[in-house]
Amino acid sequence: MTHDTHTQDTAAPRGLISDIQRFSIHDGPGIRTTVFFKGCNLRCFWCHNPETLALRPELQLYLDRCIGCGACFQACPHGAHVLEDGVHRFLCERCQGCGACAETCFAQALVLVGEWKTVDEVLTEVLRDRAFYETSGGGVTLSGGEPLLQPEFAVALLTACREEGLHTAIETAAQLPWERIAAVLPVTDLVMMDVKLLDPERHQAATGADNARILANARRLGAAGVPLIVRTPIVPGVNDTAEDVTAIAAFAAELPSLLYYELLPFHPMAASKYDSLGMDYRARDLKTPPKERMEALAAAARTAGITVQHR
Ligand code: SF4
Ligand code: SF4
Incomplete structure (x- = not known):
């Protein structure tokens, strides 16, 4: 859901x-x-919890786990996932943090952090x-x-x-x-x-x-x-x-x-x-x-x- x-x-x-x-x-x-x-x-440059810095839900993309199935390209209503020269690119400025793409990613390459x-x-x-x-x-x-x-x-x-x-x-x-x-x-x-x-x-x-x-x-x-x-x-x-x-x-x-x-x-x-x-x-x-x-x-x-x- x-x-x-x-x-x-x-x-x-x-x-x-x-x-x-x-x-x-x-x-x-x-x-x-x-x-x-x-x-x-604060923005301590050594922070070991960078996923906690922004006060909004954020998407993490672990490219090493991505198998290129393309499910997230279809799932995102804002076109935040694109294929450029065969490489999966995530355009974070388009992301609204809805989590739809993460739910379609069976490779667990996408993680929505912040609930x-x-x-x-x-x-x-x-x-x-x-x-x-x-x-x-x-x-x-x-x-x-x-x-x-x-x-x-x-x-x-x-x-x-x-x-x-x-x-x-x-x-x-x-x-x-x-x-x-x-x-x-x-x-x-x-x-x-x-x-x-x-x-x-x-x-x-x-x-x-x-x-x-x-x-x-x-x-x-x-x-x-x-x-x-x-x-x-x-x-x-x-x-x-x-x-x-x-x-x-x-x-x-x-x-x-x-x-x-x-x-x-x-x-x-x-x-x-x-x-x-x-x-x-x-x-x-x-x-x-x-x-x-x-x-x-x-x-x-x-x-x-x-x-x-x-x-
Ligand atoms: S759904 Fe997951 S595995 Fe498929 S292209 Fe997107 S990030 Fe990669
Ligand atoms: S979290 Fe929502 S808006 Fe952001 S990339 Fe995934 S589907 Fe698109």
């Missing part, structure tokens, strides 16, 4: 969700279900693993993308999870008006936020956004006593120096509610996703920082007198 995921049912609030990942162990304490919201207002879901639909998925949350101290994490670009749905979902007695966490870049963040705090047990660089100009160059609001929001979260984990993705050539990491650690040390500071190594694992979306992947040639480098950076960060973890 073809479904139009481009419009919202006004009767029930819906969120545009790219994925619901069960048995997550890196998105907060215990075993968790992570709900990935679609849409982000408008109700709170009940997401909650039903989340509750499947309630027993694991209870035995592991886990719960639900809202991630993305930036979950707070869909603030009403985020609040409604977190509220529903809280009513079920689940531990609730949110991963945010915090490049938002404080009111958006404050709105979820009454129903949020843990906030995980990135601080990628302290230098505003380098932050702007790496992420497409100034960091003044991010840092101000971190200070407000700290002052509000919200359990907080500050994280830095360590990206070669961006912030993989002891100077950068110790500066962020010193900033984090000033946040009264900080639980710990965590360093996450960049992984160049998103190339096929960028290709499937027709997006340029500027981090394609970067390498994962070696374990020794991560250990050295963590040791440097500990000089700020805070607990530091790394992967």
Whole structure:
């Protein structure tokens, strides 16, 4: 059945969700279900979830799986799939995200990412693993993308999870008006936020956004006593120096509610996703920082007198 995921049912609030990942162990304490919201207002060039950047359903074309059957050429009402010199080309500017072509593709070369879901639909998925949350101290994490670009749905979902007695966490870049963040705090047990660089100009160059609001929001979260984990993705050539990491650690040390500071190594694992979306992947040639480098950076960060973890 073809479904139009481009419009919202006004009767029930819906969120545009790219994925619901069960048995997550890196998105907060215990075993968790992570709900990935679609849409982000940063453009970190190393992002490993490029399918979450746009706040609209998007089609991914995995050309290596395409067997050239032509079914999608017929199915698309907007002529977004064309054959040029014997090569399947996807004209993404024509795509309306209806999903009709993906439903005809038996080779699974086409994937529509992003589905408008109700709170009940997401909650039903989340509750499947309630027993694991209870035995592991886990719960639900809202991630993305930036979950707070869909603030009403985020609040409604977190509220529903809280009513079920689940531990609730949110991963945010915090490049938002404080009111958006404050709105979820009454129903949020843990906030995980990135601080990628302290230098505003380098932050702007790496992420497409100034960091003044991010840092101000971190200070407000700290002052509000919200359990907080500050994280830095360590990206070669961006912030993989002891100077950068110790500066962020010193900033984090000033946040009264900080639980710990965590360093996450960049992984160049998103190339096929960028290709499937027709997006340029500027981090394609970067390498994962070696374990020794991560250990050295963590040791440097500990000089700020805070607990530091790394992967
Ligand atoms: S329907 Fe799938 S396999 Fe067939 S041409 Fe389209 S993308 Fe390729
Ligand atoms: S998802 Fe896009 S490309 Fe596929 S049928 Fe709909 S409009 Fe056409």
